[in-house]
Amino acid sequence: MARVLENVGKEVLKKNGIPIPESAVASSAEEARKAAEKIGCPIVIKALVTVGKRGKTGAVRFAENPDEAGRIAEEILSMTVRNFPVDRVLVEKKLDIRQELYVSITYNSREICPVVIASSAGGMDIEEIAKSHPAKVIKYPVYLAEGVHPYEVRAIWSDLGLRGGVLLNATEITKRIFDLFLKYDCTIIEINPLAVTSNEEVVAAAVLMGVDDDALYRQPYFKNKVEVGSDRAWRPLSALEKEMIEVDKMEAYRGTARYVEIDGGNIGFFCGGGGGSLLSYDALIRFGGKPANYTEFGGNPPEAKVRGLVKGVLSKHGVKGFFMNMNITNNTQTDIVAKGIIGAFKDLNINPQKFPAVVRLAGVHDAMARRLCEAIGLEYHGDDITMEDTARIMVSKMEKAYPEEEY
Amino acid sequence: MAILVDKTSKIVIQGITGREASMVTKHALLYGTNIVAGITPGKEGQKIEGVPVYDTVKRACKDHEINTAVIYVPPAFAYDAVMESIGNDIPLVIIITERIPQQDAIRFLFAARTANCTVIGPNSVGVITPENRVKIGAIGGDNPERCFVPGTVGVISRSGGMTAECAWMVKRAGFGVSTCVSIGGDALIGSPPMKILEMFEKDTKTKAVVMWGEPGTSYEEDVAGFTKEGGFTKPLIAYIGGRFVERMPEGTIFGHAASIIERGVGKPSSKMAALKDAGCYVADSFTDIITYVRKAMES
Numbered sequence: 001m002a003r004v005l006e007n008v009g010k011e012v013l014k015k016n017g018i019p020i021p022e023s024a025v026a027s028s029a030e031e032a033r034k035a036a037e038k039i040g041c042p043i044v045i046k047a048l049v050t051v052g053k054r055g056k057t058g059a060v061r062f063a064e065n066p067d068e069a070g071r072i073a074e075e076i077l078s079m080t081v082r083n084f085p086v087d088r089v090l091v092e093k094k095l096d097i098r099q100e101l102y103v104s105i106t107y108n109s110r111e112i113c114p115v116v117i118a119s120s121a122g123g124m125d126i127e128e129i130a131k132s133h134p135a136k137v138i139k140y141p142v143y144l145a146e147g148v149h150p151y152e153v154r155a156i157w158s159d160l161g162l163r164g165g166v167l168l169n170a171t172e173i174t175k176r177i178f179d180l181f182l183k184y185d186c187t188i189i190e191i192n193p194l195a196v197t198s199n200e201e202v203v204a205a206a207v208l209m210g211v212d213d214d215a216l217y218r219q220p221y222f223k224n225k226v227e228v229g230s231d232r233a234w235r236p237l238s239a240l241e242k243e244m245i246e247v248d249k250m251e252a253y254r255g256t257a258r259y260v261e262i263d264g265g266n267i268g269f270f271c272g273g274g275g276g277s278l279l280s281y282d283a284l285i286r287f288g289g290k291p292a293n294y295t296e297f298g299g300n301p302p303e304a305k306v307r308g309l310v311k312g313v314l315s316k317h318g319v320k321g322f323f324m325n326m327n328i329t330n331n332t333q334t335d336i337v338a339k340g341i342i343g344a345f346k347d348l349n350i351n352p353q354k355f356p357a358v359v360r361l362a363g364v365h366d367a368m369a370r371r372l373c374e375a376i377g378l379e380y381h382g383d384d385i386t387m388e389d390t391a392r393i394m395v396s397k398m399e400k401a402y403p404e405e406e407y
Numbered sequence: 408m409a410i411l412v413d414k415t416s417k418i419v420i421q422g423i424t425g426r427e428a429s430m431v432t433k434h435a436l437l438y439g440t441n442i443v444a445g446i447t448p449g450k451e452g453q454k455i456e457g458v459p460v461y462d463t464v465k466r467a468c469k470d471h472e473i474n475t476a477v478i479y480v481p482p483a484f485a486y487d488a489v490m491e492s493i494g495n496d497i498p499l500v501i502i503i504t505e506r507i508p509q510q511d512a513i514r515f516l517f518a519a520r521t522a523n524c525t526v527i528g529p530n531s532v533g534v535i536t537p538e539n540r541v542k543i544g545a546i547g548g549d550n551p552e553r554c555f556v557p558g559t560v561g562v563i564s565r566s567g568g569m570t571a572e573c574a575w576m577v578k579r580a581g582f583g584v585s586t587c588v589s590i591g592g593d594a595l596i597g598s599p600p601m602k603i604l605e606m607f608e609k610d611t612k613t614k615a616v617v618m619w620g621e622p623g624t625s626y627e628e629d630v631a632g633f634t635k636e637g638g639f640t641k642p643l644i645a646y647i648g649g650r651f652v653e654r655m656p657e658g659t660i661f662g663h664a665a666s667i668i669e670r671g672v673g674k675p676s677s678k679m680a681a682l683k684d685a686g687c688y689v690a691d692s693f694t695d696i697i698t699y700v701r702k703a704m705e706s
């Protein structure tokens with residue numbers, strides 16, 4: 001999933017006929033002040049970061065006049081919200097809210113269908129609403145991905161107690177949100193609050209939106225507007241993470257790889273298989289190892305891709321060892337992987353006889369993989385050991401090479 | 408007996424002329440699998456490893472009896488390919504393709520359910536029944552015997568690679584496998600572990616099951632509930648990978664797309680606790696699977 005910034009999400013809503021508060025994006029105090037003047041106070045200033053629950057971090061605040069808006073914008077612009085530095089704010093008209101509703105659409109992996117969650121007690125986290133007001137939350141699975149009927153949405157809001165014009169407006173808007181969820185290949189849309197104003201208008205006051213990375217090829221609207229892979233980090237992607245996404249794009253459908261940087265650590269982690277990497281990481285930690293990153297690859301990548309990825313893994317600051325562990329492969333050619341690793345070692349001038357490193361590469365063409373690794377003195381294992389054994393070997397190599405470091 | 412695929416399987420491969428699909432076809436034929444036709448629109452008349460290529464599933468079905476379809480087409484065309492198999496009344500569709508848009512998956516899974524068609528995947532590495540020498544997808548590569556020897560332990564895995572590694576553990580324990588199913592690493596799949604477990608329960612050949620679980624979804628909790636209620640009565644040995652994910656910021660994906668802990672749901676620790684509570688063998692280290700398989704098979 002790629003997370004969408006609130007201003008982009010709101011553009012999408014507006015394009016699709018969903019009322020949103022008047023707003024402007026500002027990247028300085030002065031811009032925020034001018035925007036507040038133009039829109040009219042009172043005003044809301046929100047950090048533009050792809051982080052949920054911003055309100056709790058002080059990244060959503062109100063101002064009564066343009067000067068105050070400028071001051072607050074300046075403060076928010078100097079903040080880092082859950083590791084994301086704020087470089088822009090959304091300056092938005094403060095609504096005259098009579099009631100706060102909640103609506104979201106996501107896919108449910110158990111029901112295999114989109115689910116509409118609606119509540120007449122918006123404004124808080126849905127988990128909190130569900131706990132404190134269970135009767136005010138409705139979860140409605142939509143079994144036909146063809147869409148939802150207006151009568152179904154009307155029944156949801158009616159059961160939640162909406163009446164009159166508000167019922168009709170909320171129904172119309174929810175239906176539109178559902179349609180655009182499908183149209184834009186979203187994976188989540190959460191409107192919280194969906195505000196009912198004093199003149200019975202229903203307005204999307206805040207939006208959280210995620211789009212399907214795997215559908216971006218058919219969603220030109222989001223080109224250059226969302227960051228691919230943003231769900232794989234809890235902070236902005238590092239320069240190296242961005243580089244690795246580019247490496248992964250080489251022959252996009254041949255071998256997929258994902259790279260995440262871990263704080264600290266000293267073991268370069270390059271493992272294979274979605275599940276195999278999970279096991280490898282758990283095992284390294286269990287034996288006292290400290291991974292510096294997490295790379296998972298699979299699906300038979302070409303040599304150049306492996307070479308680029310391994311170079312990335314080894315170039316992270318503080319990496320003093322190399323750990324390559326993988327399940328016995330079904331289709332990944334282990335000799336190609338070995339060639340990529342050896343190429344990267346050569347490129348970086350690393351001598352595997354002096355640098356703690358271990359490789360477990362069993363599977364397709366592994367006799368060749370063994371020959372290649374052993375020729376340069378890289379410790380190689382096939383199915384003579386288990387994946388947990390590899391982790392044990394790696395940690396003991398690190399302990400031996402760097403006895404002064406704490407383990 | 409086995410589940411899903413056996414000696415009666417008559418297989419069509421959609422996208423057979425692709426690089427990966429033609430290699431897999433070669434390996435499967437060598438193993439003994441009955442691949443009767445391949446589909447690549449516009450390429451009818453060609454042969455891949457001796458298998459005739461057709462433009463449409465409909466034309467292939469006219470010349471051959473087909474009961475299993477394998478999807479190898481690129482993500483943008485996968486929806487149409489799956490719908491084509493469902494539309495031609497093929498009762499089992501195994502989807503190997505990765506990175507299919509979620510909305511497409513929702514749509515074809517809905518269609519499959521309505522048509523009573525069993526779907527494995529998307530993002531499955533395949534299914535194998537060693538006793539009948541049937542393998543679908545890349546599973547086992549060019550040397551299936553390395554990991555997959557005939558026996559009576561079933562394997563269910565959310566990871567393709569770990570399907571092989573689990574079977575290898577069974578082999579190291581001194582036993583073999585009945586059927587191994589890679590169910591697919593996506594969040595939206597046709598057959599979650601519980602559904603496969605139901606099949607293993609009915610299969611007289613299968614005496615025990617090894618299951619590889621991961622963070623994210625409620626699949627393992629569902630299995631625990633199902634077992635506890637008596638839906639599955641044979642020994643179940645489970646390992647949950649990715650325990651470290653619990654200590655990472657919530658909402659971050661490691662590994663498969665489905666491997667995400669969100670809003671407190673999907674924690675490995677909760678899954679392990681639920682499975683233990685249901686009386687399953689929960690392996691603390693992966694190697695413990697060997698001990699538990701022996702224990703289960705002796706009991």
